[in-house]
Amino acid sequence: MISAVQRSLDSIREKVVCGERLSSKESESLWDDSVDLHELGELANLVRERKNGDAGYYNINTHLNPTNVCVYRCSFCAFRADLRDDRGYWMTDEQILQRGQEAVDAGSTEMHIVGGLHHQKKYDAYLNIIQILHETYPSLHLKAWTPVEINWFCHLTKRSIKDILSEMKSAGLGSLPGGGAEIFHPEVRSKICEHKADTKEWFEIHRIAHSLGLRSNATMLYGSLENAYHRTDHLIRLRDLQDETGGFQTFIPLAFHPDNTRLSHIPKPSAAMSLRTMAISRLVLDNFDHMKAYWIMLGLGTAQTALAYGADDIDGTVRHELIYHDAGAETPEILTVDKIKNLIREAGREPIERDTLYRRVDRNGHLWESGEAIVTA
Numbered sequence: 001m002i003s004a005v006q007r008s009l010d011s012i013r014e015k016v017v018c019g020e021r022l023s024s025k026e027s028e029s030l031w032d033d034s035v036d037l038h039e040l041g042e043l044a045n046l047v048r049e050r051k052n053g054d055a056g057y058y059n060i061n062t063h064l065n066p067t068n069v070c071v072y073r074c075s076f077c078a079f080r081a082d083l084r085d086d087r088g089y090w091m092t093d094e095q096i097l098q099r100g101q102e103a104v105d106a107g108s109t110e111m112h113i114v115g116g117l118h119h120q121k122k123y124d125a126y127l128n129i130i131q132i133l134h135e136t137y138p139s140l141h142l143k144a145w146t147p148v149e150i151n152w153f154c155h156l157t158k159r160s161i162k163d164i165l166s167e168m169k170s171a172g173l174g175s176l177p178g179g180g181a182e183i184f185h186p187e188v189r190s191k192i193c194e195h196k197a198d199t200k201e202w203f204e205i206h207r208i209a210h211s212l213g214l215r216s217n218a219t220m221l222y223g224s225l226e227n228a229y230h231r232t233d234h235l236i237r238l239r240d241l242q243d244e245t246g247g248f249q250t251f252i253p254l255a256f257h258p259d260n261t262r263l264s265h266i267p268k269p270s271a272a273m274s275l276r277t278m279a280i281s282r283l284v285l286d287n288f289d290h291m292k293a294y295w296i297m298l299g300l301g302t303a304q305t306a307l308a309y310g311a312d313d314i315d316g317t318v319r320h321e322l323i324y325h326d327a328g329a330e331t332p333e334i335l336t337v338d339k340i341k342n343l344i345r346e347a348g349r350e351p352i353e354r355d356t357l358y359r360r361v362d363r364n365g366h367l368w369e370s371g372e373a374i375v376t377a
């Protein structure tokens with residue numbers, strides 16, 4: 001006899017094959033353990049190959065966390081420090097420019113900039129980071145500030161989101177990263193990060209960024225206090241905004257790392273959970289072009305496997321990652337380009353270097369014949 005779960009999966013399969021959208025109820029049903037993970041992966045792979053063929057995207061990037069001092073105390077965060085904590089730091093202009101030089105010397109096309117909300121630093125100090133980096137290294141795409149930071153800048157200055165984003169854009173901001181999303185549903189958000197930018201504010205900042213021509217990414221922190229209902233709600237909210245603006249580029253599911261956090265009693269999500277999350281995200285977010293398997297959090301093996309479970313991007317070489325290593329990530333802090341390419345090839349995909357906006361990067365002076373935009377690095 002065919003079970004209800006199998007019947008529902010059969011009808012979901014038909015919809016996916018026909019390119020039809022999954023309902024919220026159907027999406028939630030996919031989190032049930034009785035839904036075969038490999039079947040899910042097969043379906044997600046169908047969508048992944050339809051959208052991106054065999055491409056396995058990566059970029060050459062560098063991280064910059066200007067400060068770890070933070071006024072907030074999110075329960076999942078191992079990175080933050082108190083104002084008078086010995087671990088607390090604020091990077092000087094000289095250190096920031098040195099990082100920029102290191103990025104350019106390593107061939108980075110992108111600098112990913114996020115950090116804490118320092119009790120004593122004014123908005124101008126954050127604006128200055130974008131200004132000096134952009135003036136000195138104009139070729140670096142600055143992907144900076146989550147809505148949590150933008151919201152903090154609005155609070156500090158009493159200015160509007162549009163004003164702050166416009167000024168940052170004029171100073172050299174290239175796009176917004178996807179962080180600060182965590183879990184949108186208030187039942188969870190109120191427990192893991194109750195004080196920082198709320199769900200409404202997170203969406204409003206992305207909406208305004210998109211209207212100003214700034215692309216952005218989106219994330220979901222899974223494996224802490226949420227359940228299938230909350231994860232589904234999170235994905236559907238993102239899908240709705242993407243329908244409205246089309247400004248998101250990629251979705252990045254982020255696995256919770258418990259070490260040194262106030263949720264250290266919760267085990268970190270298994271590889272199977274990570275693959276299930278990637279596959280379901282690919283199936284639900286039918287209007288997102290890209291899914292990223294962030295190897296820093298997933299581990300190299302799971303990230304590689306995720307390339308067959310919906311992901312088409314493995315993130316970058318990443319130098320100077322601090323946030324997830326403070327929370328116990330055991331991955332290296334940097335991968336060489338050869339290592340990344342090998343990981344992608346071993347997974348049966350074609351490694352393609354991209355810039356932040358998913359334009360192919362050409363390092364040999366050859367033009368791509370596909371007619372896509374070209375960046376010569």
Ligand code: SF4
Pocket residue numbers: 070071072073074077078079080115116117148193196
């Ligand atoms: S997650 Fe961000 S906002 Fe929350 S405590 Fe950590 S650094 Fe601060």
